[in-house]
Amino acid sequence: MITVIGFDGTPLSEGARAAVDAAELVVGTARILDEVGVPPTAKRHHLVRLDEMLDEIAPYDRVCVLASGDPGFFGIVRTLRERGLDLTVLPAASSVAAAFAAIGMSWDDAVVVSAHGRDLRPVANVCRAFPKVAVLTGPGAGARELGTALPDRTFVVAQRLGHADQRVEILSSHAAAHAEFEDPHVLLCLDESRLTSERGWLAGFQGVPGAWALGESAFAHRDSMITKSExxxxxxxxxxxxxxxxxxxxxxGSGSVGVECARFGAAVVAVDHDAASGDRIRANAAAHAVAVEVVVADAPSALDSLPQPDAVFVGGGGAEVIAACADTPAETVVVALAAIERVPETISVLTKAGRTVDGVLLQSSRLSALPGDTHRFAAANPVFLLWGERR
Structure with a gap:
């Protein structure tokens, strides 16, 4: 029998204490084992490598595994269940709950991500996209590294939660980039300009939007200069x-594509050379309650300083801009064109960048009213949509 016990620095419950005292083997980090107290009749195993732990517990009938907080929340319960082991789980409060409690903030609307042993880029992108994110950190993937990647955020860094020497610091992301923290720690990344007191009904990410490809009237734009919904x-x-x-x-332009991407939970950087367009993009993002980082500058010169994309939409710019985007690690580069003469050039640029190219000519006609309560379908301007994907 394997009992997995969550430990948050407080005394164990009666059931958890009894399980530890009856165990033949107790597994956990050296710090947790020392704080809990392992009976002399049980063998201790310091948890460093999971494969070693699995080999160690195999011969024993009564095993206790001690883990921080709620072991079923980004914890060891999943690993043990994946090995087909039957478990009794006695959780404690999760470290995320403890971190938010330490600053007196609700967290039903927070998005929670784990950076432990994972690529930091998608974690940083979630922090860009959402106003309230809890990050479970790991070596080389913590507040210092995220502080370097994320400007203009408030960080709450919680170390040794639940213990006598617990530390909770509130600092800017810039300050965090130049500080030292104990691993692991819990990081709360807050965009205070977007935090609201609105009561929700679904925890974390609210899922895909109920509608997309919104009508042009959903966005402020100039003289119909907007990517059409089709x-x-x-x-x-x-x-x-x-x-x-x-x-x-x-x-x-209006940022309609970027805003729609943000509504799906992506992080978005919108680039336009026109300051008035930058203001419109910010207004459209605010109107749809999403985060879009706006860069008012000429492409492609501005692109080198941006975080690397996973996908790119090019709604304006010549061959040089498309080539710069095609040379990024992005999986897909999508280009919208109005002029037929630009199609062969764009195909060539995307192909030379080592991308597989496909595309369509979109021709749509919209229902339009006529006098006498009659209707017709009015043709919209055709648009060439090309995309180049990494092989």
Missing amino acids: VRALALAKLGPRPGRLVWDIGA
Whole structure:
């Protein structure tokens, strides 16, 4: 029998204490084993490597595994269940709950991600996209590294939660980038300009939006200079926006594509050379309650300083801009074109970058009213949509 016990620094419950006292083998980090107290009749195993732990517990009938907080929340319960082991789980409060409690903040609307043993890029992208994120950190993937990647955020760094020497610091992401922290720790990444007191009904990420490819009237734009909803629908399908991904919207104009990607949970950087367009993009993002980082600058010179994208939409710009986007690690580069003469050039640029190219000519006609309560279908301007994917 394997009993998995969560430990949050407080005395064990009666049931957990009895399980530890009756165990033949007790597994945990050296710190937790010392604090809990292992009876002399039981063997101690310091948890360092999971494969070693699994080999160690095999011969024993009564095993206790001690883990921080709630072991079923990004914890060891999943690993043991994947090995087909039967478990009794006695959880404690999760470290995320403890970190939010330490600053007196609710967290039903927080997104929780784990950076432990994982690539930091998607974690950083979630922190860009959402206003309240809890990060379970690991060596080389903590507050210092995320502070370097994330400007203008408030960090709450909680170390040794539940213990007598617990430390909870509130600092800027810039300050965190130049500080030292004990591993592991819990990081709360807050965009205070977007935090609300609105009561929700679904914890964490609210899922995909109820509608997409919104009508042009959903966005402020200039003289109908906006990617039309029919084009946007296919562009979104090719860009694949979702939490953990970063999308560039180049030549963004109204930012309609970028805003729609953000509504799917992606992090978005919108680039346009026009300051008035930058203001419109910010207003459209605010109107749809999403985060879009706006860069007012000429592409492609501005692109080198941006975080690397997972997908790119090019709504404006010449061959040089498309080539710069095609040379990024992005899985997909989607280009919208109005002029037929630009199609062969764009195909060539995407192909030379080592991408497999496909595309469609989108021709749509919209229902339009006529006098006498009659209707017709009015043709919209055709648009070429090309995309280049990494082989």
